[in-house]
Amino acid sequence: MTPAPKKVAVLGSTRGSSLQPVIDAIESRRLNAEIVGVVSNRKKSVILQRARSHGLNAIFVSIKGKNRAEFDAEVSGILRELNPDLILCIGYMRILSESFVKEWYGKAINVHPSLLPKHRGLMDLEVHRAVLDAGDRETGCTLHLIDEGVDSGPILVQNEIPVETNDSPESLKAKVQPLEGQAFIELIRSWPMEGRPQQ
Numbered sequence: 001m002t003p004a005p006k007k008v009a010v011l012g013s014t015r016g017s018s019l020q021p022v023i024d025a026i027e028s029r030r031l032n033a034e035i036v037g038v039v040s041n042r043k044k045s046v047i048l049q050r051a052r053s054h055g056l057n058a059i060f061v062s063i064k065g066k067n068r069a070e071f072d073a074e075v076s077g078i079l080r081e082l083n084p085d086l087i088l089c090i091g092y093m094r095i096l097s098e099s100f101v102k103e104w105y106g107k108a109i110n111v112h113p114s115l116l117p118k119h120r121g122l123m124d125l126e127v128h129r130a131v132l133d134a135g136d137r138e139t140g141c142t143l144h145l146i147d148e149g150v151d152s153g154p155i156l157v158q159n160e161i162p163v164e165t166n167d168s169p170e171s172l173k174a175k176v177q178p179l180e181g182q183a184f185i186e187l188i189r190s191w192p193m194e195g196r197p198q199q
Contacts, residue, residue: 025185125170
């Protein structure tokens with residue numbers, strides 16, 4: 001008997017490029033999962049457009065007139081209704097409140113474009129520039145549980161590529177980004193992961 005699809009919710013603010021391989025894998029039946037909702041704090045974000053173009057549940061939550069805790073409480077209410085098995089933060093440009101982290105610890109996962117703990121706390125091209133400045137011979141991406149710190153939660157998946165002598169921050173970003181989608185697919189396929197922290 002085929003197990004029930006894993007229910008995945010997504011939080012995102014930007015393009016959500018790393019979500020596309022997950023969508024493709026689900027649509028081609030290579031991944032037994034269902035995206036139950038894509039939530040964004042930006043009404044015109046590409047990630048919401050991406051969700052709608054695939055017939056997915058695209059949800060905009062306005063930040064207007066709300067502090068961080070109030071906004072996160074609204075998002076948490078939506079997530080409770082969606083009842084996901086895991087929550088993927090893909091380009092989610094918000095610092096999560098303590099109450100949100102506490103409620104969803106063990107289910108909420110972030111992606112970082114480096115091999116954590118290296119270069120934690122940096123974003124986007126800053127990360128790849130730091131990789132080059134440090135003379136790292138390898139880079140990649142990391143999926144980790146979200147905790148109260150910044151890029152500090154337990155590591156779940158890491159995918160690596162070599163750093164070439166002619167790489168730039170832009171070329172590294174272009175090479176690392178496809179690894180993120182692969183990492184998400186690997187994570188969903190193996191979820192729940194053996195030995196992961198419990199809620």
